[in-house]
Every structure is written in structure tokens, then in C-alpha cells.
Amino acid sequence: MKSTNRQFIICHLTSAHSDGDIRIFHKLAVSAAERYQTYFIVPNGNTRTENNVQVIGFHSNVKSRIQRMKETVNQVLEEALKVKADIYHLHDPELLRISKKLKSINGAKVVFDSHEDVPKQILDKYWIPVLFRKLISKLYSYHEKRACKKIDGVVSVTPIICERFSKFHPNVEMIANYPQIKTEEGQLSEKIHNHICYIGGLYESRGLREVILAIEHCDVVLHLAGSFDTDHFEMELKQLKGWEKVIFYGQVNQEKITELLGKCSIGIVTLHPTPSYLEAYPIKMFEYMNSGLALLSSDFPLYRTLLEEINCSAFVNPLDPNDISKTLNAMLENKHRLEEMGVRAKKAANERYNWSKEKEKLYAFYDKLLHG
Structure with missing residues (x-):
């Protein structure tokens, strides 16, 4: 051959x-x-x-x-x-x-x-x-x-x-x-203002505990899709008060992911500052952007390099639920600004990422x- x-x-x-x-x-x-x-x-x-x-x-x-x-x-x-x-x-x-x-x-x-x-x-x-x-x-x-x-x-x-x-x-x-961008994904769908999402592996190091603690103090619905790495972590999160605001789907197919991204206005990328995460591009970040979501991201130097110029993300300390809730509420206060962040994210995905x-x-x- x-x-x-x-x-x-x-x-x-x-x-x-x-x-x-x-x-x-x-x-x-x-x-x-x-x-x-x-x-x-x-x-x-x-x-x-x-x-x-x-x-x-x-x-x-x-x-x-x-x-x-x-x-x-x-x-x-x-x-x-x-x-x-x-x-x-x-x-x-x-x-x-x-x-x-x-x-x-x-x-x-x-x-x-x-x-x-x-x-x-x-x-x-x-x-x-x-x-x-x-x-x-x-x-x-x-x-x-x-x-x-x-x-x-x-x-x-x-x-x-x-x-x-x-x-x-x-x-x-x-x-x-x-991400691979298909031409039919070019138009943004109608977003639900206070619906946010996290899609991916449900691990402690992905910052989910802090996010669920944070949304106790936010008027949001968190769409959560993926598989937990341990039963213990799943049980722990489900006992938190903020879980009342979570819609949990488990592992889903690409069609369902597309549906969830189409309705949410903010994508969560609040990974913990581990040695590997500090230097990695989370693929879901770019998928959120491609679907026109604004981002709530960990305040990592790499993320700022990628996103700050585009002005499509707010940055938080991923270990601080108070910072997350405060920043999330500030993002939701101005619907027009949030929509513009999503439009800029989509444009950057089309042109660069x-x-x-x-x-x-x-x-x-x-x-x-x-x-x-």
C-alpha cells in the first residue's frame, strides 16, 4: 500500500x-x-x-x-x-x-x-x-x-x-x-434571557459546585448536560439549594446539545486553575461562541488573551461563588448588552475560532x- x-x-x-x-x-x-x-x-x-x-x-x-x-x-x-x-x-x-x-x-x-x-x-x-x-x-x-x-x-x-x-x-x-461550523448554523436562534448552560464532563475541577452555590442568589435556570465522574459528587451537588434551579439531562446527543445552546444566553466555562486547565482551550467555549452565547469564564490569562478583545465574556474567580453570583447578576441586568456579547462571540467563531x-x-x- x-x-x-x-x-x-x-x-x-x-x-x-x-x-x-x-x-x-x-x-x-x-x-x-x-x-x-x-x-x-x-x-x-x-x-x-x-x-x-x-x-x-x-x-x-x-x-x-x-x-x-x-x-x-x-x-x-x-x-x-x-x-x-x-x-x-x-x-x-x-x-x-x-x-x-x-x-x-x-x-x-x-x-x-x-x-x-x-x-x-x-x-x-x-x-x-x-x-x-x-x-x-x-x-x-x-x-x-x-x-x-x-x-x-x-x-x-x-x-x-x-x-x-x-x-x-x-x-x-x-x-x-x-469547532466545525456548518452553514446552516449561521443564524442565531431566539435566546431565553436568564437561561444558562454547562455542557461537558461533570467533574469537581470544572467548577460546578461553585456555580450551583452561586445560582442560589441568581434568577436563572441552569441547563446541565453530561456525565458525573463519581456518584459521590453527583449526590453532593443534588443536595445543594441551588440544584432547585438546575435542569439536569445526563449524557445527551449532539441534536440535544444544539437545542440547549439555541435557547441559552450564557455558557459557563469556570474551570478550576489546575496546571492543565490554565493552558488548555476548552472546546465547549468555542461551541458556546458559535451558538451565540455570551461567556462566564475563569479569569485565566489564556482566556483573557482569547476573549477580552472580543468583549464576549465576563471573567470570575472560579473558586468564589460570591464573585460568580455577583458577575452573573451583572450580566443579566442588561439584556441588550448580553445579546451584543453573544453576537460578538458568534462573529469571532465565524471569523477566527x-x-x-x-x-x-x-x-x-x-x-x-x-x-x-
Whole structure:
């Protein structure tokens, strides 16, 4: 299956994501398939051709992360070598250990896509004992740097992460996780003034406790969609007085998400200041903007860089329910101003923060590797 001058082969590899992953499949692979022959190798995926992407699934019945990092990665390598790609695009840190073999056997180019700042993310991992987190973070950072120096390119999702990689690799490209905007989404729907929403993982570090404490003192309805990470946290939130103002949907499909975003006027992005969140672009932030919602955001330097100039967000201390309630009430006091914030958010999503811009950067990055 080695490529000729007719068409180059791009192969996306994952050991930990699903075959429907938004970034890997729906954005990167589907976009690549518009120009190149494209494969996506994924554990427990449904083997098929979809949107011109040839998905290759294989059975992986691992019981632990350690097993996955060893056995599943070996299975990924076995399948990848059958494809004989021109570029292998790796999407999980544990796949870095097979990069040398991919390059030496097939003479391929290898790209690492760092979806997060992994050394900082390790510091937040609840399943790693606190005592060992700093050591593991340092060890991984050393391994990542050593492995990435030997590959052909690095892709990541924020300027801060890209800057870190640029210190030891000359070919780093930011391809942000901005939403895919469809033309039929161009018109804003009628918003309900005091309806606000949070959609995503329902974790303590996402600031939900503070938001629900805050809305005790606000005339709002909070639409909440997603899955709780623990039963304990769910029980705790449901016992708060502010829960009376919550409409909880659980996990919902994209159609329901679109419906909720269409009726709400404010999107909540009050993540806690953890090492990984401080430097991450929350994809839901851009989805809120694309749907014309004003934002209530954590007062992080990165968020201010993104949003302050647009004037589509109010900023709060995400750990302070009083600050959240005070700011939320101030936003709701002026309906016209709130609507204008939503219009500016939508305009910025259309002009800056959307996948069509990033897709062109992806093509340029691949072409530089293929023809350089």
C-alpha cells in the first residue's frame, strides 16, 4: 500500500481514543481524506470506510492502563506497519515508543499530536498517588523530549504547549481544536434571557459546585448536560439549594446539545486553575461562541488573551461563588448588552475560532513534510 506520486498516505494512530473521536476522526482524518489516502487505526473500532477514511479496528481487551500502554500499543504498531504510510500521526503519548520503529521500517515521517500538556496533566491525575506525581511528570517530560527530537513534527492545540515543544523541535504547528461550523448554523436562534448552560464532563475541577452555590442568589435556570465522574459528587451537588434551579439531562446527543445552546444566553466555562486547565482551550467555549452565547469564564490569562478583545465574556474567580453570583447578576441586568456579547462571540467563531482555518494549516503542515 506504499504511496506513489498519485496519492500520499496518512495514517492516524490511537491506543486510547474511540473511533468516533471528534478531533482525530471528524476533524483531522476526515479533513486529510479530502486530499490524501487516509487511514485511522483504533482499538475496538468498527472497521469501515466513512467519509473516505479507512477505519481499521482491532480487538483489545486490556484491563488496566499499564496493559494498554504495552499490549494495545504493540497491536497498533502491528496494524500500522501493514499500511505503509507516508506520514504516521500519533495521538497518544504511549505511542511515542513505537515512533522509531515506524520510521526505520517504512521510512515514514512521524508526527506526534499532543492533545494536552501531558507533564502538567499528570500533576492532576487522581489515579496517581500525590507523592509520585511530580516524579512521574519529570520522567515523562524527559521521555517525551527525547522521543520527539527524533521524529519529524509535533502538533498541539494551544500556543503555550507549542512553545514548550518549540524549545527542542524545529517543526511545531498549532492546530487548535476549534469547532466545525456548518452553514446552516449561521443564524442565531431566539435566546431565553436568564437561561444558562454547562455542557461537558461533570467533574469537581470544572467548577460546578461553585456555580450551583452561586445560582442560589441568581434568577436563572441552569441547563446541565453530561456525565458525573463519581456518584459521590453527583449526590453532593443534588443536595445543594441551588440544584432547585438546575435542569439536569445526563449524557445527551449532539441534536440535544444544539437545542440547549439555541435557547441559552450564557455558557459557563469556570474551570478550576489546575496546571492543565490554565493552558488548555476548552472546546465547549468555542461551541458556546458559535451558538451565540455570551461567556462566564475563569479569569485565566489564556482566556483573557482569547476573549477580552472580543468583549464576549465576563471573567470570575472560579473558586468564589460570591464573585460568580455577583458577575452573573451583572450580566443579566442588561439584556441588550448580553445579546451584543453573544453576537460578538458568534462573529469571532465565524471569523477566527473555527475548524476551516485549522484545516488549511493541517494541509500545509503535511505538505511540508511530504515535499520538504
